[in-house]
Amino acid sequence: MYGITTCDTIRKARTWLAGHDVPYRFHDYRAEGIEAGKLDGWVGKVGWEPLLNKASTTFRELADKDKQGLDEKKAKKLMLANPTMIKRPVLEVGDKILVGFKADVYEAEVGK
Numbered sequence: 519m520y521g522i523t524t525c526d527t528i529r530k531a532r533t534w535l536a537g538h539d540v541p542y543r544f545h546d547y548r549a550e551g552i553e554a555g556k557l558d559g560w561v562g563k564v565g566w567e568p569l570l571n572k573a574s575t576t577f578r579e580l581a582d583k584d585k586q587g588l589d590e591k592k593a594k595k596l597m598l599a600n601p602t603m604i605k606r607p608v609l610e611v612g613d614k615i616l617v618g619f620k621a622d623v624y625e626a627e628v629g630k
Contacts, residue, residue, distance in 0.1 A: 521606035531619040547601035
């Protein structure tokens with residue numbers, strides 16, 4: 519699971535995983551960053567739009583020129599420079615990528 523420890527949605531997802539005895543490793547991309555190759559892999563599977571958290575404080579505080587003309591290249595550059603712009607959590611389940619937390623989706627994809 520990828521995210522930041524202070525995120526309420528991360529807390530909910532971690533609580534759900536623990537309650538369902540699903541083992542996971544947590545990667546705090548505020549503290550540890552995110553590798554370009556990892557982000558490229560996610561974008562290849564789910565696209566850049568679901569990954570870019572436009573509601574994040576970091577994104578909202580960007581200059582308007584940085585928000586305009588968003589495309590995959592620009593979005594990836596922003597997310598690599600500011601990993602808190604990546605929607606949370608990102609959970610790798612085998613070859614699937616789950617972005618965000620919804621209990622019913624987790625149940626369908628990783629429930630036991």
